[in-house]
Amino acid sequence: MEPADIQGDLSEVLLSEAEIHARIAELCREIERDYEGRDLLLVGVLRGAVMVMADVSRELRRHIEMDWMAVSSYGAGTQSSGVVRILKDLDSDLTGRDVLIIEDIIDSGLTLSWLRENLSSRGAATVEICALLRKPAAAKVEVDVRYVGFDIPNDFVVGYGLDYAEKYRNLRAVGVLAPHVYS
Ligand code: XMP
Numbered sequence: 001m002e003p004a005d006i007q008g009d010l011s012e013v014l015l016s017e018a019e020i021h022a023r024i025a026e027l028c029r030e031i032e033r034d035y036e037g038r039d040l041l042l043v044g045v046l047r048g049a050v051m052v053m054a055d056v057s058r059e060l061r062r063h064i065e066m067d068w069m070a071v072s073s074y075g076a077g078t079q080s081s082g083v084v085r086i087l088k089d090l091d092s093d094l095t096g097r098d099v100l101i102i103e104d105i106i107d108s109g110l111t112l113s114w115l116r117e118n119l120s121s122r123g124a125a126t127v128e129i130c131a132l133l134r135k136p137a138a139a140k141v142e143v144d145v146r147y148v149g150f151d152i153p154n155d156f157v158v159g160y161g162l163d164y165a166e167k168y169r170n171l172r173a174v175g176v177l178a179p180h181v182y183s
């Protein structure tokens with residue numbers, strides 16, 4: 001159950017906590033198969049991917065390592081510009097590593113295509129992406145995402161790590177923010 005005042009700010013619940021967990025379990029079985037016999041470094045993108053990282057890492061029945069990056073898109077407004085600034089870098093050396101980027105959402109794809117390039121250029125053996133959500137209608141660049149939780153409509157969504165003005169990250173579901181909240 002969500003606190004009533006938070007739930008009331010949503011015009012629609014897109015994904016319940018149970019649906020999210022069931023899908024994450026499916027993705028983790030794929031990840032376990034694909035990376036069998038290889039070390040795996042999960043790289044979470046702060047702050048939105050915190051919940052995805054917590055659930056994916058705990059669902060995996062194998063050893064993993066975890067590291068974090070924080071990035072921000074340059075440019076005015078709420079649209080991603082594709083020019084990305086590193087706010088917090090990884091602590092790990094990526095040379096020869098199998099890296100799986102853990103993200104909350106792919107919108108235009110600009111952030112993730114930059115990030116994949118950046119991590120590959122540090123000598124990682126492989127760089128793949130796992131994103132809970134993807135908005136196909138918002139894509140500006142093609143990003144090859146190996147593990148996608150759900151394709152969703154091109155609405156602004158919050159919850160499960162995703163924020164509006166830093167709030168709603170603690171919502172267990174993913175929902176569409178009601179217009180009365182931001183107008
Ligand atoms: P791009 O466009 O580069 O951007 O794929 C991905 C980043 O944009 C943020 N984003 C959202 N955040 N609700 C949010 O709370 C949304 O609907 C949404 N769409 C994009 C997010 O930070 C993501 O990492």
Ligand code: MG
Nearest residue numbers: 046047048104
């Ligand atoms: Mg994010």
